[in-house]
Amino acid sequence: MKRAILLLLLAFSASCLKAQTANDSIPKLDPKTKNALNAIDQFNYQMALRYNDRAMAKTKLYDLIARNPENLRYMEALSSLYFDAGQVASAALVALDILQVNDKNVGALEIAAYSLEQLGALDRALPQYESLYLLTGDNFSLYKSAYIQYSLKRYEEALNSVNMMVKNAKPDDKIGFAVSETETQEVGIKAAALNLKGLIYLDQNSKAEAKAAFTEAIQLEPNFSQAKENLAKAN
Template identity: 75%
Template sequence: MKRTFILLLLAFCAGNLAAQTANDSLPKLDPKLKATLNAMDQAAYQIAMSYSDPTIAKTKLFDLMVRNPEVIRYREALANLYFDSQQYPSAALVSMDILQINDKNTGALEIAAYSLEQLGALDRALPHFESLYLLTGDNFSLYKSAFIQYNLKRYEEAMNSVTMLVKNAKADEKIGFPKSQTETQEISMKAAALNLKGLIYLDQNSKAEAKTAFNEAIALDPAFDQAKENLKKTN
């Protein structure tokens, strides 16, 4: 996965240079012709999307991006198409390009965070999840931050995030946990945070504290299978 991300970074740098060079060398179009071409490509993009043809939709977005490099919404639409198609390297590259222009673009932050996570570049995904939480107050982004911090063994940061989550989680907030290969169970955000708190303690061999956290999670959600399994590890 490290190799994947190194290649991603190289592509990002090369892509920025190539895009800048291409834009600088393009001839200036007559405004009326440009408007006509834009309208045609936008119409073709909409038709392609209505027919579930992302390949043609992406082609039209590239035409629009080349002709209108200053219009960010075409990059945003392209990032979404790549992400929906599970083309995570491309989705990450486009979203990071957008973030160079506007580092508070929440859509790009979200796509960058999840794409980089899918690529296994957890240390690069984490700042995007953290920024997303700071900008939106979304507790799921905070949970993702805490979970990645835990996986990176940054236990103090993870515990701080979990503490905030336990305090701020709303009663109606749920998060999905796998119950089997085909089933998912909905667990309250607070119970999920307490389960993660237990995992952090367990990793540090603090079994008594881990046991307390798992029991608190189960008390909130008695059907929480993962917390029950984790509780067994404290004996």
């Protein structure tokens, strides 16, 4: 996994250095020819999607990106294709290139954050989730930020994020927890935040505070399996 992350970061660095050179080497087309080629490639891209030919769809997107480097929607579509296919390294690289141009692109932030997290590059995923929260106010992004901060042992930051969630959680905010290989339990994000707060305290050997947080989570969600298990561990 570490080798895969290293290769990803090296590839991203290389792509940043070479992107401008590559763009400069593309022949300039007159507007009429460019528009005609774009129309053909867009048609072929849609047909490839219709017939589930993902490889051809990606090829047409690469042609469109080369011809229209200023139009980020083609890169957005390419990143989504990679992401939907589970090719998270490629999805992350494309999303990061988009963010080099527009660091407020919500779709690219979502794909970069999740893909980098899946790759285990938590320190790279964290700023993407933090930016997502600042742009959208979405408590799920704040929860992911808090959990990664906890995983990286940045406990003070994690507690700050958790306390923000507890304060600002909405009744409809839910998050899923795996209870088996095939079953997920959905709980309110406030209870999830309190459960995470307990884990942070438990990591710091503050058992009394951990128990209080787990207990409060269970009071909000009486069937919260993970909080119950964590409370048992804290005793």
